[in-house]
Amino acid sequence: MKAIELLADIAGVGRDVARGGYSRHLFDAGELELRDWFTEQAMRRDLTVRTDRNANIWAWWGSPGPGAVVTGSHLDSVPGGGAFDGPLGVTSALAAVDILRDKGFRPAKPLAILVFAEEEGGRFGVPCLGSRLLTGALDADRARGLRDGAGITLAEAATKAGYEPERFGADPEALARIGCFVELHVEQGRGLIDLDSPLATGSSIIAHGRYRFSFAGQGNHAGATLIGDRHDPMLPAAAVVAAARTVAAATPDARATVGRLAPTPGGTNVIASTVDLWLDARVAGAGRTPALVAQIEAVAKEAAAQEGCTLTVTEESYTDDVVFDESLRRGMDRVLGGVPALPTGAGHDAGVLAAHVPSGMLYVRNPTGISHAPEEFAEAADIAAGAHGLALVLEELAR
Numbered sequence: 001m002k003a004i005e006l007l008a009d010i011a012g013v014g015r016d017v018a019r020g021g022y023s024r025h026l027f028d029a030g031e032l033e034l035r036d037w038f039t040e041q042a043m044r045r046d047l048t049v050r051t052d053r054n055a056n057i058w059a060w061w062g063s064p065g066p067g068a069v070v071t072g073s074h075l076d077s078v079p080g081g082g083a084f085d086g087p088l089g090v091t092s093a094l095a096a097v098d099i100l101r102d103k104g105f106r107p108a109k110p111l112a113i114l115v116f117a118e119e120e121g122g123r124f125g126v127p128c129l130g131s132r133l134l135t136g137a138l139d140a141d142r143a144r145g146l147r148d149g150a151g152i153t154l155a156e157a158a159t160k161a162g163y164e165p166e167r168f169g170a171d172p173e174a175l176a177r178i179g180c181f182v183e184l185h186v187e188q189g190r191g192l193i194d195l196d197s198p199l200a201t202g203s204s205i206i207a208h209g210r211y212r213f214s215f216a217g218q219g220n221h222a223g224a225t226l227i228g229d230r231h232d233p234m235l236p237a238a239a240v241v242a243a244a245r246t247v248a249a250a251t252p253d254a255r256a257t258v259g260r261l262a263p264t265p266g267g268t269n270v271i272a273s274t275v276d277l278w279l280d281a282r283v284a285g286a287g288r289t290p291a292l293v294a295q296i297e298a299v300a301k302e303a304a305a306q307e308g309c310t311l312t313v314t315e316e317s318y319t320d321d322v323v324f325d326e327s328l329r330r331g332m333d334r335v336l337g338g339v340p341a342l343p344t345g346a347g348h349d350a351g352v353l354a355a356h357v358p359s360g361m362l363y364v365r366n367p368t369g370i371s372h373a374p375e376e377f378a379e380a381a382d383i384a385a386g387a388h389g390l391a392l393v394l395e396e397l398a399r
């Protein structure tokens, strides 16, 4: 099957009618349906499906073994996300297996498609959860205790979905099997539009941190409380939203975003007692992301003190700059006939694996340049070019 047909197969799964796009989060109904769908597609191709201790799904062409050529991505989404971020990599991997099979190719090395759990961190807040657990980058006890917006822990959600959270943790055996990892992914910015190319390899990913700012003030009545008597946590929260933009705009090539803000109790005629917000901060260069965050945090502290509120800042995740394996990238480039090499601001599981095994990215043009939103798109011709390019890369690596 073509990748575009496989994407069409899952187009109705996990739709978010209220927010638009897709909301497919770890162990929710849509994501579980996609897990079953992928397993069925893999078995239809006589791939041996195994789920590892961290709920990542491996579909093996040939028996699992060292030096494996692994490709894949994720099936979960951000809230209200697009149809391609993650699923394009998984469906292109299935399509690439079909292309290779149809031409009579048989891999000389083990070859696997790997579907990572909770790459977006959309439910439990830590991005690349499955690949961080696999590599030991995320402490298993911390992971088990992560809570979603309803206060459900990852351990509870995993148990309910039939997984064994007590098994979460670094999996050196599984990691040792990976000879190299290549992730196909829809491009999430304008890079390939401006370069006028359907495909690109990945050269690097900029550092990325996520931080929770918790402000506490005094809940009160919106009408009876004079302005001078207020300790309204919404004020310092608003200062952080603005500072994220002003500080990032003044820092070359930096990005900082507050996309999620949660006042408690959240009543129209109620001064909030607490406000939580999450800052996503990214800029390349050693120490530059923490420095960017420190500037924003200074504004937050000043604004909280002025309003008589308290502030607690928690780092939820941090990933350093990633530089992909240059010899793998050059090999991919040769096989693809010469394509641009793209640095990106978007993170991927391949970026987590890159610290452990030779990893690479294959990007497919997104003509809207928009991602993490329903407008995210890829043209049929570029999707086909991606799947065929991935097949060529896998054939070269697994011959």
Ligand code: HGY
Pocket: 119, 120, 127, 345, 346, 347, 348
């Ligand atoms: O947030 C990211 O960079 C990725 O899309 N998870």
Ligand code: MN
Pocket: 078, 085, 120, 372
């Ligand atoms: Mn994403």
Ligand code: MN
Pocket: 074, 085, 086, 119, 185, 347, 348
């Ligand atoms: Mn992604």
Ligand code: MN
Pocket: none
């Ligand atoms: Mn009242």
